[in-house]
Amino acid sequence: MSRFFTFCVLALCSSLSWSQSLVVSTHPIYLIAEEITQGIEQPVLLLADQSGHDITLTPAHRKAIFDASLVIWLGKVHEAPLDKLLSNNPKAISILDSAIVQTLPQRNSRGMALNNTVDTHVWLDPNNAVRIGFFIAALRSQQYPEHRDAYWANAKRFAQEMFLSAQQYNTRLPSASYWSYHDAYQYLERALNLKFAGALTEDPHVAPTLAQIKYLNDNRPYPKMCLLAEAHASQNQYQKLKPIIFQAVDETMKGQGDFVEGWKALAAQTHSCVINTRK
Incomplete structure (x- = not known):
């Protein structure tokens, strides 16, 4: 990790230009960056209305990167369409390539780990979110040491x-099992003491x-299960699983303006869903 970080710093410092903009690819990482740069600078969100998986690049995206x-x-792994550019x-700097976060393998719809895979929803783990925050602070402090203390x-x-x-949530929630439409929430499991009992599909598009x-x-x-899913999931696709409690959640925190508040909202929704299945 230390060698990679040193390489990052040297590469960044050698490529500084007149522009000081910090560009962040996806919304949840952008929210973390906003926390770290508060009172110093305003980061730029590259993919404001797009997920990392489905990306259409425009000249404005390319200019922001340049x-x-x-x-x-x-x-x-998360944003393949950006690979050629970045x-x-x-x-x-790629967070998943930096070795600063703890990663988990993807799982199939029955909960079995898949070899040589990475679940990329790393920001949902509070420990990972904090590591990302300190990583951004370290990189930006090296570029602009006059703001080191503030970062x-x-x-x-x-x-x-x-x-x-x-x-x-560490002591509030007894161990509880849940279902998901697709497996996107395992980085919440340790914090909320959850057990994954299966997903409807391994690909949200299938x-x-x-x-x-x-x-x-x-x-x-x-007898009654909590089902976590994106709000756009069709009831026709899960009605045969009733009785369930359907909880619409968004792991990307879209629409949230604060990372901590967004995480707390997601945790509260999940906690409420699993607890209500036990009543």
């Missing part, structure tokens, strides 16, 4: 707020099979 002094993205760009103070404040929010619906019904841990 003008930036630092581009932070998750990496090719993988060999000395100003671009680090912001990172420490963010860490305190994040850990305090997560602590609220409809669930009858075999998988039967598997979930035959192996349901409780």
